[in-house]
Amino acid sequence: MSLNLQTHTEHFTNPLYLESGRILEPYDITYETYGILNEDKNNVIVICHALTGSHHAAGLYEGENKAGWWDGLIGPNKTVDTNKYFVICTNVIGSCFGSTGPMSMMYPHHEPYRYKFPVVSIKDMVKAQRILFDRLGIHEVEAIIGGSMGGMQALQFAINYPNFAKKIISMATTYATQPWAIAFNKVASEAILKDPDFKDGNYNPKDIKENGLSGMAIGRMAGHISFLSHHSMAEKFGREYKRNDGLFELFGKFQVESYLEYNGQNFTKWFDPLTYLYITKAINIFDLARGYDSLDEALKNVTCKLHLIGFKSDMLFLSEEMKVIGDTLKNIGNTNHDYFEVDSDYGHDAFLVELDKFDTYVKEVLDGKE
Amino acid sequence: MSLNLQTHTEHFTNPLYLESGRILEPYDITYETYGILNEDKNNVIVICHALTGSHHAAGLYEGENKAGWWDGLIGPNKTVDTNKYFVICTNVIGSCFGSTGPMSMMYPHHEPYRYKFPVVSIKDMVKAQRILFDRLGIHEVEAIIGGSMGGMQALQFAINYPNFAKKIISMATTYATQPWAIAFNKVASEAILKDPDFKDGNYNPKDIKENGLSGMAIGRMAGHISFLSHHSMAEKFGREYKRNDGLFELFGKFQVESYLEYNGQNFTKWFDPLTYLYITKAINIFDLARGYDSLDEALKNVTCKLHLIGFKSDMLFLSEEMKVIGDTLKNIGNTNHDYFEVDSDYGHDAFLVELDKFDTYVKEVLDGKE
Numbered sequence: 086m087s088l089n090l091q092t093h094t095e096h097f098t099n100p101l102y103l104e105s106g107r108i109l110e111p112y113d114i115t116y117e118t119y120g121i122l123n124e125d126k127n128n129v130i131v132i133c134h135a136l137t138g139s140h141h142a143a144g145l146y147e148g149e150n151k152a153g154w155w156d157g158l159i160g161p162n163k164t165v166d167t168n169k170y171f172v173i174c175t176n177v178i179g180s181c182f183g184s185t186g187p188m189s190m191m192y193p194h195h196e197p198y199r200y201k202f203p204v205v206s207i208k209d210m211v212k213a214q215r216i217l218f219d220r221l222g223i224h225e226v227e228a229i230i231g232g233s234m235g236g237m238q239a240l241q242f243a244i245n246y247p248n249f250a251k252k253i254i255s256m257a258t259t260y261a262t263q264p265w266a267i268a269f270n271k272v273a274s275e276a277i278l279k280d281p282d283f284k285d286g287n288y289n290p291k292d293i294k295e296n297g298l299s300g301m302a303i304g305r306m307a308g309h310i311s312f313l314s315h316h317s318m319a320e321k322f323g324r325e326y327k328r329n330d331g332l333f334e335l336f337g338k339f340q341v342e343s344y345l346e347y348n349g350q351n352f353t354k355w356f357d358p359l360t361y362l363y364i365t366k367a368i369n370i371f372d373l374a375r376g377y378d379s380l381d382e383a384l385k386n387v388t389c390k391l392h393l394i395g396f397k398s399d400m401l402f403l404s405e406e407m408k409v410i411g412d413t414l415k416n417i418g419n420t421n422h423d424y425f426e427v428d429s430d431y432g433h434d435a436f437l438v439e440l441d442k443f444d445t446y447v448k449e450v451l452d453g454k455e
Numbered sequence: 456m457s458l459n460l461q462t463h464t465e466h467f468t469n470p471l472y473l474e475s476g477r478i479l480e481p482y483d484i485t486y487e488t489y490g491i492l493n494e495d496k497n498n499v500i501v502i503c504h505a506l507t508g509s510h511h512a513a514g515l516y517e518g519e520n521k522a523g524w525w526d527g528l529i530g531p532n533k534t535v536d537t538n539k540y541f542v543i544c545t546n547v548i549g550s551c552f553g554s555t556g557p558m559s560m561m562y563p564h565h566e567p568y569r570y571k572f573p574v575v576s577i578k579d580m581v582k583a584q585r586i587l588f589d590r591l592g593i594h595e596v597e598a599i600i601g602g603s604m605g606g607m608q609a610l611q612f613a614i615n616y617p618n619f620a621k622k623i624i625s626m627a628t629t630y631a632t633q634p635w636a637i638a639f640n641k642v643a644s645e646a647i648l649k650d651p652d653f654k655d656g657n658y659n660p661k662d663i664k665e666n667g668l669s670g671m672a673i674g675r676m677a678g679h680i681s682f683l684s685h686h687s688m689a690e691k692f693g694r695e696y697k698r699n700d701g702l703f704e705l706f707g708k709f710q711v712e713s714y715l716e717y718n719g720q721n722f723t724k725w726f727d728p729l730t731y732l733y734i735t736k737a738i739n740i741f742d743l744a745r746g747y748d749s750l751d752e753a754l755k756n757v758t759c760k761l762h763l764i765g766f767k768s769d770m771l772f773l774s775e776e777m778k779v780i781g782d783t784l785k786n787i788g789n790t791n792h793d794y795f796e797v798d799s800d801y802g803h804d805a806f807l808v809e810l811d812k813f814d815t816y817v818k819e820v821l822d823g824k825e
């Protein structure tokens with residue numbers, strides 16, 4: 086069977102009540118589906134995307150040559166088998182790929198929100214998805230799977246909508262964002278804010294897509310460091326110098342420098358700077374225990390089977406942060422969870438790159454063998 | 456006895472032949488001494504400073520309240536006992552605290568070098584020091600001690616001037632700078648270069664001292680991440696939010712963000728941006744094996760006792776990089792070295808902060824007990 090990729094946008098006129106006390110009204114949610122929803126609407130798997138990801142998790146758009154960000158995992162006869170499951174991935178609220186975010190028009194004006202956009206939290210992102218699923222008549226899903234910020238959403242689902250998913254797989258993430266990760270985001274936000282072409286948030290998006298935004302490129306470079314590891318960088322680049330550059334030229338470049346430059350500059354052509362500020366804010370303030378006396382209390386809500394995957398060399402969200410969740414569950418008497426550690430040198434990005442190291446585990450979870 | 460702090464600058468008119476093939480002529484070297492040189496001039500200990508360090512390693516200048524960067528280690532009756540030893544610390548060539556660097560006047564013009572300054576290497580820094588010591592009549596020293604870029608210098612001394620020091624202590628450094636460290640420097644150099652106030656290197660230093668340079672502040676923030684560790688950050692800052700800032704305010708700040716901002720901005724008032732580019736370049740191109748077939752061949756030159764200190768949580772230069780040096784020495788049959796690992800959670804900065812974790816070891820080395 087084919088992937089049956091479909092992209093939709095749903096419009097909501099009721100206000101979305103945000104954790105901050107503010108509201109978002111109206112709002113859109115763009116989402117993508119793969120496979121076919123069965124009659125009972127009970128063959129659904131939800132995929133949650135990371136910071137700069139989108140609803141485009143699998144398949145190829147016409148005329149493009151880059152598949153969705155988890156294409157290796159999702160598709161016919163793949164780990165998340167679209168012959169069997171109806172897979173949904175939504176673009177989170179606050180993002181810039183169709184769902185309402187800071188550069189969306191602020192109704193009833195025809196101007197983008199920019200700084201008038203409210204800060205959204207991971208909890209808000211999850212709530213918006215829950216409302217979307219409701220409209221689609223989906224009241225229970227087989228599984229929710231996500232990594233990094235997607236893993237935060239998966240955990241937040243487990244706490245806030247405990248009966249919604251039978252199984253939740255959360256990987257390469259944390260129970261509360263630690264200062265190390267906040268610090269990397271800080272470098273990025275400072276670099277964006279201090280770039281004169283950002284114009285204090287009043288930039289023309291077209292200019293940025295055309296000319297780039299060096300501040301965001303610099304921030305993305307810092308991001309790339311946090312996504313990799315000492316070993317993956319050493320293996321990928323070594324101390325190779327760019328061909329024709331002299332070692333004693335001040336601007337001669339190591340390969341790793343070219344890589345960062347290229348990815349940094351390229352990033353500014355497909356991502357929006359204000360969105361970057363808002364989404365990193367959502368990540369920074371992520372804390373499962375917010376609104377509870379402790380993480381223990383928060384995790385007492387979890388009733389579905391919770392599968393935690395940590396990556397040994399993850400430098401952004403340490404595998405020990407994933408273990409804290411497992412240990413806390415154990416302490417409060419929850420026996421319905423497990424922790425799987427991926428032996429990887431790749432760093433945080435392993436959840437996007439080294440699929441072969443955890444796809445069997447994910448398949449076993451979905452097949453009910455784990 | 457008093458510390459007997461003295462600061463001097465020596466002027467050299469002979470050219471300094473650099474590793475790049477270029478020359479530096481004339482040049483100055485600023486250095487500081489503590490204690491008293493004995494008649495035989497054989498009670499000398501050399502201290503080597505790190506990236507943003509200077510010759511001011513110990514003691515207090517009149518009217519200042521911040522002591523030298525290794526004041527806890529150096530002084531009367533301290534680990535490096537200035538009652539016994541004559542301690543010298545020189546500002547490296549290429550730096551901005553008195554020795555000739557990119558913002559020094561380019562003889563015979565009365566304009567700073569700026570980009571006309573040649574790229575200098577760690578080997579060049581060490582050579583310049585060797586020439587200074589020669590002029591001072593010091594032809595052999597008791598020990599050379601350095602951490603981070605200072606540790607690189609110490610290792611380079613061991614290879615290039617094998618009979619100069621009886622003992623060498625190198626800590627928190629590497630045998631060749633790895634892409635992870637180069638990547639952090641890249642964020643900083645990009646941020647500096649892209650800042651319009653840097654004016655492509657034609658800035659007025661006075662303006663920068665007065666107004667700061669946000670690009671360098673951003674780069675320094677990235678640096679601070681690399682100097683710390685997940686655990687030291689978590690312990691230092693936790694998820695504390697700045698008082699009076701609202702969690703859902705886009706510009707509300709976590710403590711770790713305030714810390715980075717403060718240190719970043721402050722840094723630009725006491726360090727020079729072009730110098731930052733040149734010194735990080737020297738660090739990036741540091742490779743003990745350059746000019747040799749391999750690290751083995753390079754390390755075969757070492758004849759003095761070489762003491763290596765690694766810090767367990769060092770995220771900038773992994774302790775395993777220090778171990779590579781020890782293992783390589785062992786492989787080539789060198790039994791005159793040892794490796795000491797400091798059990799620290801503090802990260803790279805532990806070599807500046809957690810002196811109590813290695814000062815006993817350093818003392819034993821100096822006393823000939825290690």
